[in-house]
Amino acid sequence: MAHSEDTRITFARLPEIAPEEIIAHMSDPRMAEHMPLLTFTWDRDRLDAFVATKEACWQRDGLGHWAFLADGTYVGWGGFQKEGEEWDFGLVLRPENFGLGMRIAKQALDFARADARISYVTFLLPPSRRKLGALARLGARALGDVDYEGERFLKFRLDTM
Template identity: 25%
Template sequence: MNNIEYVSLQDLDKNELQKILNKGKVREHLVSHDEFDQASLEDWIAGKVKVDSSKGCKVKGIKVNGSVAGWCGIQFEDEAYELAVVLDEEYWGIGIRVFKEALGWASELGHSHVVLHLFNTRPEYRFLRKMASRVYESTIFGQKYTSYEIKVPYA
């Protein structure tokens, strides 16, 4: 059984996080951006830490069995609270567990719904469509996404 731990992004091994965020398989699913170097990663982490301290938001690093696995959170983007999960491909199998945990955070934060944006090149996820109150195409930073508006349980 995988032990999943949610920690401050500042507490992750930065070299490991940088490797994950720069991997081609991970980048295929993210907003296009230059690869991170040490300085840009520090800036990105500082920005996410600021988001984490914002009302209605929570952003955490993910460790699995003590190893850096990625990050996740609830952040305010494009006029809505977005649920984000970014995992090293080695840990994609825990994605649903992380997703459910983040939905719990959204409930604790008092959100009635969150939006999950997935590149529209990805296949449709039936379980997301079932959960979604609305599924629509969106454009963020010039890239097209399938967006799932998900009702937060217990909100």
């Protein structure tokens, strides 16, 4: 789906999105190509557990994951999750909306820059992701490989202060 610069990007909480929207998004076989931890089938029970986990982050940390909307239409989800002492940023868009990634990331990172608790954010990307220019344009730098839940990821850091 083509989007113009006039496309309005807004953030909502995950419970505000129709469950079938997220289930359809995460059931698209193209999603698993770059999500090595996506080894299960998305259904209503899986979605309910996922949303509950992400909402618990908001309760615990005051920041978490959003649903992303383009002109009111769900295009993906992502946001911040505290991993130990670090704030990790993730972005999971529907394949037809990948072109909105940089705009959404910049908008979300503005939240991090405005939060005095967050001096930097991290990004974990699977090694299958070869196009990393967007991270460089944001100013992120590579920290090396890390193991997360038994899978290898490339770790990057972006200073926000």
